[in-house]
Amino acid sequence: MGDETTKPTKAPYLLIAPSWAALGILFLLPLLVMFIISFGMRGTYGGLKPIDDLWAYILSGDFLANYKRSLEPLYWPIYWRSFWMATVTTVLCLLISYPIAYYIAIVAPARWKNLLLALVVIPFWTSFLIRTYAWMLILRTEGLINTVLMEGGLIDKPLDLLYNEFAVMIGLVYGELPFMILPLYASLEKLDLTLLEASSDLGAKHVSTFWRVTLPLTMPGVVAGVVLVFIPSIGQFVVSDLLGGAKSMLVGNLIQNQFAVARHRPFGSAIAFELTAVVLLLLFAYAWWAKKRGQEAML
Amino acid sequence: MLTPEPATRAASAPESVETTPAFVGPRAPAPRGAAPFPWERRLLGIHSALVYLFLYAPIAILIVFSFNAARQTARWEGFTVQWYARLMENTLILKALKNSLIVAGVTTVVATIIGTLAALALARYSFRGKGATQATLFLPIIIPEIVFGAALVTFFGAIQLRLSIWTVILSHIAFSISYVAIVVRARLAGFDRSLEEAAMDLGAGPVQTFFRVTLPVILPGVIAGALLVFTISIDDYVVSSFVAGVGATTLPLQIYSMIKVGVTPEVNAVSSLLLLATVVMIVVSQRLQQEPGKGESRR
Numbered sequence: 001m002g003d004e005t006t007k008p009t010k011a012p013y014l015l016i017a018p019s020w021a022a023l024g025i026l027f028l029l030p031l032l033v034m035f036i037i038s039f040g041m042r043g044t045y046g047g048l049k050p051i052d053d054l055w056a057y058i059l060s061g062d063f064l065a066n067y068k069r070s071l072e073p074l075y076w077p078i079y080w081r082s083f084w085m086a087t088v089t090t091v092l093c094l095l096i097s098y099p100i101a102y103y104i105a106i107v108a109p110a111r112w113k114n115l116l117l118a119l120v121v122i123p124f125w126t127s128f129l130i131r132t133y134a135w136m137l138i139l140r141t142e143g144l145i146n147t148v149l150m151e152g153g154l155i156d157k158p159l160d161l162l163y164n165e166f167a168v169m170i171g172l173v174y175g176e177l178p179f180m181i182l183p184l185y186a187s188l189e190k191l192d193l194t195l196l197e198a199s200s201d202l203g204a205k206h207v208s209t210f211w212r213v214t215l216p217l218t219m220p221g222v223v224a225g226v227v228l229v230f231i232p233s234i235g236q237f238v239v240s241d242l243l244g245g246a247k248s249m250l251v252g253n254l255i256q257n258q259f260a261v262a263r264h265r266p267f268g269s270a271i272a273f274e275l276t277a278v279v280l281l282l283l284f285a286y287a288w289w290a291k292k293r294g295q296e297a298m299l
Numbered sequence: 300m301l302t303p304e305p306a307t308r309a310a311s312a313p314e315s316v317e318t319t320p321a322f323v324g325p326r327a328p329a330p331r332g333a334a335p336f337p338w339e340r341r342l343l344g345i346h347s348a349l350v351y352l353f354l355y356a357p358i359a360i361l362i363v364f365s366f367n368a369a370r371q372t373a374r375w376e377g378f379t380v381q382w383y384a385r386l387m388e389n390t391l392i393l394k395a396l397k398n399s400l401i402v403a404g405v406t407t408v409v410a411t412i413i414g415t416l417a418a419l420a421l422a423r424y425s426f427r428g429k430g431a432t433q434a435t436l437f438l439p440i441i442i443p444e445i446v447f448g449a450a451l452v453t454f455f456g457a458i459q460l461r462l463s464i465w466t467v468i469l470s471h472i473a474f475s476i477s478y479v480a481i482v483v484r485a486r487l488a489g490f491d492r493s494l495e496e497a498a499m500d501l502g503a504g505p506v507q508t509f510f511r512v513t514l515p516v517i518l519p520g521v522i523a524g525a526l527l528v529f530t531i532s533i534d535d536y537v538v539s540s541f542v543a544g545v546g547a548t549t550l551p552l553q554i555y556s557m558i559k560v561g562v563t564p565e566v567n568a569v570s571s572l573l574l575l576a577t578v579v580m581i582v583v584s585q586r587l588q589q590e591p592g593k594g595e596s597r598r
């Protein structure tokens with residue numbers, strides 16, 4: 001953004017101070033407090049139990065109790081499900097999104113482009129809750145699909161489409177899809193088409209042009225999309241709460257449960273912090289990858 | 300700088316087009332090597348149409364159902380607006396709407412001011428901690444909302460701040476500043492500073508220059524950011540579900556608890572209205588972000 005004033009001045013600090021205060025007090029400090037509390041013990045009413053002798057508490061190793069508990073085999077299926085569902089969501093989003101991003105960026109007539117892009121952006125910003133709810137109308141026992149199939153005489157009794165992992169999967173892909181299309185579009189839009197021409201002129205079939213020119217050049221978009229879909233998917237709890245059943249609990253539900261139902265904030269904080277650590281690791285890996293490629297990160 | 304400003308990137312797209320030689324034309328419909336055969340382009344087109352169908356069909360179904368006279372089934376039993384009429388008598392929903400408007404209103408005003416100031420600092424000056432500030436501004440956008448909510452409720456608990464509508468507002472401000480800062484900063488990137496210098500040369504003070512020159516030029520960006528924040532705030536479920544106190548139920552929280560009880564036509568109606576309102580705001584916001592700065596064109 002080029003133009004920076006040369007004289008040192010107080011102005012930038014006056015301008016940025018409110019943001020520092022707001023983000024410091026309402027974002028960084030809460031994360032720090034949550035981190036500290038994750039080492040604590042639950043008191044009555046889900047609060048924090050006061051610690052009499054801090055030194056003894058640390059030496060006894062009790063401060064790691066919440067983390068130890070979070071690693072018990074009881075919770076493994078939840079972590080595993082969160083991981084594979086986020087992974088499958090990411091892969092499905094990528095497979096669905098690349099062709100449409102390619103279409104909007106390269107194939108579609110120029111005058112349609114803004115409209116086509118806007119149609120992706122709109123669901124991106126509208127209520128995730130309501131868009132998830134819409135799937136309940138479609139999938140539930142008295143829902144659209146079952147009604148149509150029953151009326152058509154194709155089935156005798158309604159199919160169990162809702163409250164299972166299949167429904168959660170649909171909800172995740174549906175919700176996260178725009179997060180994949182947009183970065184892919186941004187990458188494809190920047191693609192220098194003369195390179196594709198050159199590849200074609202040199203005799204490459206278009207399939208190999210795609211694998212050897214187009215895809216490698218749009219990798220920044222692919223990786224950004226993967227990060228942007230994977231992170232919200234792994235922290236999701238609304239979709240699994242509304243569309244999933246008892247057996248489709250994700251790590252997000254586990255955390256939410258500790259705060260809303262079980263009233264065990266220290267334990268909830270510990271899992272939330274572990275989730276944060278995973279997310280930050282992913283972001284660092286992404287930043288490292290972008291730097292290695294010598295590109296400005298897209299996020 | 301990816302997610303929050305797809306339209307900004309679309310607007311800057313012509314720059315990358317210019318790098319292709321003139322004989323190719325700006326985005327020629329079928330560059331060799333890109334999608335050489337008509338059937339390939341048609342296939343991409345069909346795929347894209349199906350994706351748009353996937354994105355919009357559930358929303359359309361929700362809206363259609365909100366006019367369906369049938370109470371329980373998905374069978375069409377005639378057109379009615381009675382579910383909308385009933386909303387007006389539903390005191391819980393009206394109270395939630397009032398809360399949501401207060402939260403979104405206060406959040407928008409505060410976050411827009413703080414975020415705009417931050418954007419000015421980031422676009423204009425180099426200062427200590429600029430890199431860290433930029434990174435920290437991105438975190439609230441990328442970190443899973445559930446972590447944000449969990450951290451805030453833990454923090455409010457630790458400082459013994461009773462949950463109320465104010466804790467909701469504070470939380471919303473915390474995650475909204477980033478969006479404004481990013482949108483306004485993108486707007487400032489194309490700002491012609493000679494206009495400000497001219498104003499100063501003509502004897503205007505810095506405050507006068509800001510209100511008479513700078514603000515009018517960046518105003519579309521500021522309004523776009525404000526609309527975006529209003530939308531995000533009024534749609535937010537996850538963070539609010541953690542930090543809302545008794546009597547501070549917002550519209551998404553109310554909708555959620557109604558959904559958990561069961562699918563009803565009233566939920567369809569209120570969801571459709573909320574969806575419609577946010578789509579209008581998003582479309583306006585996108586348009587404001589897309590238009591090239593008037594200050595630039597006057598150059």
